[in-house]
Amino acid sequence: MKMLLKDILYKVNLTSVAGDMGLEVTGVQFDSRKVEKGNLFVAVKGTQVDGHEYIDQAIKQGAMAVVCEEMPFEPAKDVTFVATKNSSHALGIIASNYHGNPSAKLKLVGVTGTNGKTTTVTLLYKLFRSLGYHAGMLSTVENVINDKIIPSSHTTPDALSLNELMAKMVKEKCQFAFMEVSSHAIDQNRIAGLSFDGAVFMNISHDHLDYHTTFENYINSKKRLFDELPASSFALVNLDDRRGQIMLQNTKAAQYSFGLKFMTDYKAKVVTNSYQGLELDINGQSVWFRLIGKFNAYNLLAAYAVAELLHEDREEVLMMLSGLEPAPGRFEVIQAGSDIIALVDYAHTPDALENVLQTIDGFRSGNEQVITVVGCGGNRDKDKRPVMASIAVKWSDKVIFTDDNPRDEESKDILDDMMKGVGKSFVKKTLVISDRKEAIKTACSMANDHDIILVAGKGHEDYQEIKGEKMPFDDRKILKEMLELFRS
Numbered sequence: 222m223k224m225l226l227k228d229i230l231y232k233v234n235l236t237s238v239a240g241d242m243g244l245e246v247t248g249v250q251f252d253s254r255k256v257e258k259g260n261l262f263v264a265v266k267g268t269q270v271d272g273h274e275y276i277d278q279a280i281k282q283g284a285m286a287v288v289c290e291e292m293p294f295e296p297a298k299d300v301t302f303v304a305t306k307n308s309s310h311a312l313g314i315i316a317s318n319y320h321g322n323p324s325a326k327l328k329l330v331g332v333t334g335t336n337g338k339t340t341t342v343t344l345l346y347k348l349f350r351s352l353g354y355h356a357g358m359l360s361t362v363e364n365v366i367n368d369k370i371i372p373s374s375h376t377t378p379d380a381l382s383l384n385e386l387m388a389k390m391v392k393e394k395c396q397f398a399f400m401e402v403s404s405h406a407i408d409q410n411r412i413a414g415l416s417f418d419g420a421v422f423m424n425i426s427h428d429h430l431d432y433h434t435t436f437e438n439y440i441n442s443k444k445r446l447f448d449e450l451p452a453s454s455f456a457l458v459n460l461d462d463r464r465g466q467i468m469l470q471n472t473k474a475a476q477y478s479f480g481l482k483f484m485t486d487y488k489a490k491v492v493t494n495s496y497q498g499l500e501l502d503i504n505g506q507s508v509w510f511r512l513i514g515k516f517n518a519y520n521l522l523a524a525y526a527v528a529e530l531l532h533e534d535r536e537e538v539l540m541m542l543s544g545l546e547p548a549p550g551r552f553e554v555i556q557a558g559s560d561i562i563a564l565v566d567y568a569h570t571p572d573a574l575e576n577v578l579q580t581i582d583g584f585r586s587g588n589e590q591v592i593t594v595v596g597c598g599g600n601r602d603k604d605k606r607p608v609m610a611s612i613a614v615k616w617s618d619k620v621i622f623t624d625d626n627p628r629d630e631e632s633k634d635i636l637d638d639m640m641k642g643v644g645k646s647f648v649k650k651t652l653v654i655s656d657r658k659e660a661i662k663t664a665c666s667m668a669n670d671h672d673i674i675l676v677a678g679k680g681h682e683d684y685q686e687i688k689g690e691k692m693p694f695d696d697r698k699i700l701k702e703m704l705e706l707f708r709s
């Protein structure tokens with residue numbers, strides 16, 4: 222699709238220009254390897270390399286225009302160079318302009334938080350579909366436009382991909398879009414230029430310190446989502462998390478709160494929490510839901526509050542929400558015809574793991590054992606490894622530490638980091654089996670009727686990433702297979 226450079230750069234803060242702004246570009250790229258003849262190349266400083274190093278390559282591949290932060294000494298002839306203070310921010314606006322500002326044509330709600338984003342946006346997407354609307358969703362599990370699934374590679378896609386997806390939503394007549402907003406996406410300006418109608422803060426707890434380096438930076442990156450909301454939008458925060466209030470400090474948006482503990486605009490009380498589901502009292506009305514665990518009360522309440530803030534009918538919303546299934550791989554019960562309770566969950570943070578294990582603990586009625594299989598991702602926050610391990614041993618009778626996407630790291634190093642969190646008295650209940658299939662098999666071999674097996678960390682993922690390769694691996698399939706093996 223062709224577009225005039227000056228139109229593509231509309232609202233981008235330019236510090237200098239060299240060349241023709243009236244030229245027509247054939248597309249936009251921020252990766253030189255993907256540049257085609259006539260494209261605009263946006264040079265972005267990344268975490269690994271600096272995109273400015275690839276300007277020459279982009280021009281060789283046919284780039285006609287370049288957005289950069291530093292003008293080269295000798296800009297190439299016949300190529301227009303424009304400088305801006307922050308290329309990644311410019312990229313967000315450019316991507317939005319290039320795709321016709323699709324977010325402004327949708328009612329767009331972003332959900333941020335360490336845990337609960339996928340669950341909440343999935344509930345919202347399904348809710349609005351069942352209310353009869355055309356709607357889209359961008360999530361860790363999948364991107365969906367009405368009923369069309371588009372595989373997802375990130376929790377929040379890069380600026381070009383996400384605007385392209387939203388343009389498709391507009392084309393498919395979607396009125397609503399619900400998206401997860403990761404802290405990486407905020408920090409890297411993937412969401413710059415989007416026009417939000419509302420944003421939700423779920424919670425913040427230990428994660429991603431490899432990237433943000435300090436917890437304060439992590440909080441501040443989430444806060445930026447709320448700081449940059451327009452006055453016409455809403456900011457909905459969980460006040461049971463003490464950082465909820467911080468999110469509201471500088472927002473221009475209309476402020477709303479939800480929670481289980483304090484006086485909030487949207488308040489719920491857990492009446493019943495069991496393997497059958499959750500019974501919540503929401504603002505005085507009792508409703509059953511299919512999701513399990515107190516933590517899911519927050520996700521359900523947030524989805525309910527968003528629907529109300531988007532002016533949907535309260536009764537209808539609660540009725541529809543009540544029938545919805547959880548997102549795939551979130552507290553998913555694996556049925557294999559045995560009396561063992563087998564669960565797959567995406568808990569990959571200390572807080573998530575503790576929530577899930579506490580939930581399971583609360584359901585114990587006798588001497589059943591809890592057997593947990595868990596690992597920690599490679600090339601990710603190392604500090605959370607011993608913390609997750611200590612939570613696993615605290616709440617389980619037996620624990621098997623295993624691989625979870627070791628990526629470029631040695632499996633042994635990750636498992637050693639985890640073992641540092643296991644106090645001496647707990648070592649005897651701990652096994653280390655790096656091969657995840659073997660670990661699940663061992664858990665199944667140890668389990669007796671009514672015991673509970675939790676396989677945590679990978680949820681819906683259908684791969685194991687080792688040294689740049691993604692091998693097929695699905696906890697849900699392996700767990701079922703192994704349960705069946707030991708049943709016969």
Ligand SMILES: CC(=O)N[C@H]1[C@@H](OP(=O)(O)OP(=O)(O)OC[C@H]2O[C@@H](n3ccc(=O)[nH]c3=O)[C@H](O)[C@@H]2O)O[C@H](CO)[C@@H](O)[C@@H]1O[C@H](C)C(=O)N[C@@H](C)C(=O)N[C@H](CCC(=O)O)C(=O)O
Nearest residue numbers: 251252253265267268269270272275375376377379403405
């Ligand atoms: C750490 C991180 O977030 N990295 C993301 C980032 O890449 P980067 O900054 O490392 O890029 P880089 O390799 O340094 O390259 C810098 C620039 O040079 C360009 N380049 C590079 C090489 C070349 O030959 N030519 C060229 O032009 C690149 O296209 C890029 O524009 O920008 C890329 C494009 O948007 C992302 O794909 C990439 O995600 C990586 C793969 C990743 O694993 N990200 C994870 C951590 C992530 O984003 N996770 C969050 C969810 C977290 C959660 O909530 O749990 C997510 O939203 O998915």
Ligand SMILES: Nc1ncnc2c1ncn2[C@@H]1O[C@H](COP(=O)(O)OP(=O)(O)OP(=O)(O)O)[C@@H](O)[C@H]1O
Nearest residue numbers: 335336337338339340361376516519566567568573
């Ligand atoms: N509101 C919540 N508070 C705390 N823990 C939660 C909450 N909701 C879900 N969890 C736990 O966190 C796990 C991940 O949930 P979910 O996928 O909804 O979160 P997410 O924020 O999308 O995660 P990601 O950052 O990987 O995208 C769940 O499997 C569960 O263990």
Ligand SMILES: N[C@H](CCC[C@H](N)C(=O)O)C(=O)O
Nearest residue numbers: 569597598601625626678679
């Ligand atoms: N969005 C999270 C997912 C982690 C999932 C876990 N299975 C892992 O690979 O660490 C991340 O990219 O950090």
Ligand SMILES: [Mg+2]
Nearest residue numbers: 338339361376
């Ligand atoms: Mg998610």
